[in-house]
Amino acid sequence: MNQEDHFQKLSRWLEMESAAETQRLAARRRMRSAKDAEKTGESLIDLAVSDHQTGLAGRYLVSFVKRNRELRLPWNRLRVGSPVVVSTFDNDADDALQGVVSRKRDDLIQVALDEWPEGDVFRIDLSADEITRQRQLKAIHTAKHATGRLGTLRKVVMGEREPKFHPQPVGDFFTELNQSQKDAVEFALTASDLAIIHGPPGTGKTTTVIELIRQAVKLEQKVLACAPSNTAADNLLERLADTEVNIVRLGHPARVTEDLRDHTMDLLVESHDSMPIIKDMYKEAEGLFRQAGRFTRARPARGAKQDMRREAKRLKADARRLEQSAIQNILENADVVCCTTTVNPERLGELFFDLIVVDEACQSTEPGCWVPMLHGYRVVFAGDHCQLPPTVVSREAAKEGFATSLHERVVEAYGDLVTRRLDVQYRMHSDIMRFSSDSFYDGGLVAHESVQSHVLSDLKSVQATPLTETPVTFIDTAGAGYDEELEPDGESRRNPEEARLVLKKVRQLRDAGLRLEDIAVIAPYAAQVRLLREQSIDHELEIDTVDGFQGREKEAVVISLVRSNATGEIGFLSDTRRMNVALTRARRKLIVIGDSATLANNDFYKGMLDYFEEIGAYDSVWSEMG
Secondary structure (H helix, E strand, C coil), X not given: CCHHHHHHHXXXXXXXXXXXXXXXHHHHHCCCCHHHHHHXXXXXXXXXXXXXXXXXXXXXXXXXXXCCCCCCCCCCCCXXXXXXXXXXXXXXXXXXEEEEEEEECCCCEEEEECCXXXXXXXXXXXXXXXXXXXXXHHHHXXXXXXXXXXXXXXXXHCCCCCCCECCCCCCCCCCCCCHHHHHHHHHHHHECCEEEEECCCCCCHHHHHHHHHHHHHHCCCCEEEEECCHHHHHHHHHHHHCCCCCEEECCCHHHCCHHHHHHEHHHHHXXXXXXXXXXXXXXXXXXXXXXXXXXCCCCCCCCHHHHHHHXXXXXXXXXXXXXXXXXXXXXXXXXXXXXXXXXXXXXXCCCCECEEEEECHHHCCXXXXXXXHCCECCEEEEECCCCCCCCCCCHHHHHHHHCXXXXXXXXXXXXXXXXXXXXXXXXXXXXXXHHHHHHHCCCCCEEXXXXXXXXXXXXXXXXXXXXXXXXXXXXXXXXXXXXXXXXXXXXXXXXXXXXXXXXXXXXXXXXXXXXXXXXXXXXXXXXXXXXXXXXXXXCCCEEECHHHHCCCCEEEEEEXXXXXXXXXXXXXXXXXXXXXXXXXXXXXXXXXXXXXXXXXXXXXXXXXXXXXXXXXXXXXXXXXXX
């Protein structure tokens, strides 16, 4: 691969992505009615302030609800940590405030804002994250021209120099691990340049990553642990917070889960020894600014106001230097710094880490991985390239290669030379696991004895019924007239009859004694998710797209495949990695509903249907009508 061409492509793809995202969000903001704006999942409108509190660093944490308090928020793509714009309902650009989603419920969304939102009726729109994009552009420019250690990493990644490994003895493990997990930890510690921990669904990837980090700290190595999303970064933080490791979480406090904020830099700086002095300096500076701007009857001495402002600026600059010194002191004393891959490089300063760990690396575009790699001697990617790829808005950029993660590209280049795969999974019944194992992992996964035969009826509260005593059920809707349709005035697809059947199966699970919080409904189409949420009488039932369930699990999962047409078109379903995620979220019961006549036109789904028949999981919708 030509290095010059590759990095030029990365820069161009980032520009294409920026243009596509800006265009999409501008179009969303022009939509005024709830019918139009909220169907995208990227906007919430007709909102009112229900409550507020003062957050960290003086920010406002403002809670918004629907003006009609009886309404839930519609399904949306706004997650904790999402950058958003809050504006009045008439969408006046002059009053728009940039914020970050800090909390979310079915009926409420909380946003961290630096200013108070003036007005009575509001809308919230997903915002483009241009700051992150600029950091990524700068990172790939630095990597492209780097010498020294970063230059060596670049050569390895580009295939110009084969990665090296050196034996590294490992003493006692902190956690009880299986052999493949131990092998992965030991292998990653021997890497001089890079290594990959491949973690298929349920195989304890995060447990393995935490063990790797703790072993590195035991060897007196400094670790930067990061992930593409705040949720994944917080997952690392939560697991490390219960250990002896001294850890610091970088990032906007509103993006960090509330019960983990004691580890954030903002709170740690607040308790630093130098903070009382810093606060006094800021207070004195503000007093001088106010005094210089105050009108009095007595004319001040010539140059007095300028002197006051000059002194105030000096005090503020000195306070910032002291504050930065406190930050650096905290970072230097930390064993592990935890952050997202969008971390501000200036906050890390000149810190250099012995080990960079990028968890869920497959969900990051390549430029996102280069940001933390600027600060490390060697890197370990952890993830599963057989699950969800990075989210890319620009279809053209994705088609050209932007949706191929650095993790996946390194696997393709070096394979087993740099990779260790985990092979024992602790989530699913073996019948739920096996199709995924055969299709994506060469049949290499093994269900641990603690889960290999567990079903819903084993739970104390659940009655034994044909639905709860078996691990997998496929309900074939072929020939029943369960036709898909385009959402009115939209591009997404839904299937009303299938939605009704999905909710019927949920009711049957509940009637058998399964708790609602142990059930999830997954649909690949946003329109079907919206329809299911509208029709469900159980407002607490979790219904979402595949993306919302990456890395998660439930005792029972019902999947609505939606597509049912005379031409055999499956569209979005052809992304089989996405379906791999959906099929592997269930622990004890997987229910899949779809039209075999439509699905069988695709080899992957034909294989899935054959597998369901093989294990006796096939059922027809006609039996549901009897």
